[in-house]
Amino acid sequence: MFSYWEQSTWLEKIDYCIVGSGIVGLTAALHLRRKAPKARIAVIERSALPNGASTKNAGFACFGSLSELVADSRKMPFHEVIQLIEKRYNGFQLLRSELGDAAIELELCGGYEVFRHAEKESYEDAFAFMEQFNRALKEFIPGEVVYSDATYRIGEMGLKHAEAMVFNRAEGQINTGKMMDALIRKVQQSNITMLFGLPVLELVDEGTQMQIITKEGSIKASKVVIATNGFASQFLPELDVKPARAQVLVTSEINDLQLKGTFHLDEGYYYFRNVGKRVLLGGGRNLDFEGETTTSHDVTLHIQENLEELLMEMILPGKKYTIDYRWAGTMGLGDEKRPIVKQISPNLFCAVRMGGMGVALGSSTGKEVAGLVLAD
Numbered sequence: 001m002f003s004y005w006e007q008s009t010w011l012e013k014i015d016y017c018i019v020g021s022g023i024v025g026l027t028a029a030l031h032l033r034r035k036a037p038k039a040r041i042a043v044i045e046r047s048a049l050p051n052g053a054s055t056k057n058a059g060f061a062c063f064g065s066l067s068e069l070v071a072d073s074r075k076m077p078f079h080e081v082i083q084l085i086e087k088r089y090n091g092f093q094l095l096r097s098e099l100g101d102a103a104i105e106l107e108l109c110g111g112y113e114v115f116r117h118a119e120k121e122s123y124e125d126a127f128a129f130m131e132q133f134n135r136a137l138k139e140f141i142p143g144e145v146v147y148s149d150a151t152y153r154i155g156e157m158g159l160k161h162a163e164a165m166v167f168n169r170a171e172g173q174i175n176t177g178k179m180m181d182a183l184i185r186k187v188q189q190s191n192i193t194m195l196f197g198l199p200v201l202e203l204v205d206e207g208t209q210m211q212i213i214t215k216e217g218s219i220k221a222s223k224v225v226i227a228t229n230g231f232a233s234q235f236l237p238e239l240d241v242k243p244a245r246a247q248v249l250v251t252s253e254i255n256d257l258q259l260k261g262t263f264h265l266d267e268g269y270y271y272f273r274n275v276g277k278r279v280l281l282g283g284g285r286n287l288d289f290e291g292e293t294t295t296s297h298d299v300t301l302h303i304q305e306n307l308e309e310l311l312m313e314m315i316l317p318g319k320k321y322t323i324d325y326r327w328a329g330t331m332g333l334g335d336e337k338r339p340i341v342k343q344i345s346p347n348l349f350c351a352v353r354m355g356g357m358g359v360a361l362g363s364s365t366g367k368e369v370a371g372l373v374l375a376d
């Protein structure tokens with residue numbers, strides 16, 4: 001006697017199955033479809049909606065604040081830092097061409113890095129390297145210089161306790177919800193089966209195929225791609241990927257809001273931007289690295305209070321607002337900043353560890369893993 005599960009024609013042997021429906025998983029599915037028009041492709045997601053980082057992120061289309069890149073260039077060769085920036089920049093262009101600027105509500109309003117009084121050494125360092133980075137970035141980012149001194153605009157943005165500011169004209173912001181809606185719609189229109197609310201419990205390598213075990217039943221697939229990012233250790237405990245919770249809050253609308261654009265502070269541990277007349281602020285993971293190494297999506301009092309203090313003292317001094325929304329998501333971090341895209345065994349692949357730059361890196365990483373699967 002067949003169960004409803006076993007007689008579902010949808011689930012007859014699948015060619016390519018992607019576990020995880022974030023930006024990486026969905027983009028991988030689209031690229032597989034383009035190259036394999038007749039293949040049976042499925043994306044399996046544990047939640048009713050994608051529920052890791054892609055639906056929770058702050059919408060920064062960024063490729064690295066100057067002080068972070070300077071710090072990176074002390075740990076690795078300069079040309080590798082530039083390659084990393086190029087990969088992020090090109091990845092973002094790929095997302096734009098995949099979905100179109102209108103669908104993701106892209107605003108190319110530029111990004112800022114803000115330095116406080118106590119960070120004199122850090123911003124002097126950043127300013128000293130600015131020209132070198134501008135020269136290198138000119139090779140692949142058309143137009144004027146990318147980084148410039150924007151200290152004179154601190155007052156215009158309404159910021160307090162800021163000492164210096166660097167502008168990056170090539171960064172922008174997107175509407176994350178719209179981006180994910182557009183991606184899901186595109187995947188569904190591409191004759192790809194999407195199974196939501198179905199956590200994958202186990203992946204069994206049977207040599208000639210993979211068995212994907214869920215509580216509803218099991219599915220057989222020729223090739224599986226793990227695109228679960230911060231949750232990767234469930235299937236691949238040997239990889240250098242740890243979950244990192246990121247917490248966010250959003251204010252009510254503020255009629256006299258001066259802030260416009262995307263901002264990074266404290267080496268990127270804090271990030272804020274305007275969302276229309278609201279302000280979104282996230283970060284504070286550095287206050288409790290151990291506690292924030294978790295897949296829990298609860299927000300914590302300690303970090304939320306710290307974010308509120310930052311809002312009141314530095315970002316929105318003297319303004320009237322309430323906090324309308326708070327949430328948390330899971331990033332995938334490791335010792336290195338590059339994503340891990342590789343073949344684990346003949347039928348198993350992974351594309352994980354997107355860090356805090358999945359908006360810029362997600363599309364190119366999805367494309368890269370699809371290429372790897374098809375090349376096999």
Ligand SMILES: Cc1cc2nc3c(=O)[nH]c(=O)nc-3n(C[C@H](O)[C@H](O)[C@H](O)COP(=O)(O)OP(=O)(O)OC[C@H]3O[C@@H](n4cnc5c(N)ncnc54)[C@H](O)[C@@H]3O)c2cc1C
Nearest residue numbers: 020022023024046051052053054058060200329357358359
């Ligand atoms: C609060 C926050 C703010 C951020 N801000 C920015 C930003 O401004 N700019 C930027 O570039 N990046 C930002 N990021 C990072 C960015 O969102 C991620 O790098 C990117 O979304 C990762 O995409 P992904 O597809 O690899 O993973 P995810 O979007 O995490 O997708 C993985 C999916 O796998 C699913 N899954 C996990 N386990 C299973 C299982 N067993 N079975 C089935 N499904 C499973 C999850 O539910 C999830 O939907 C932020 C992240 C967070 C959390």
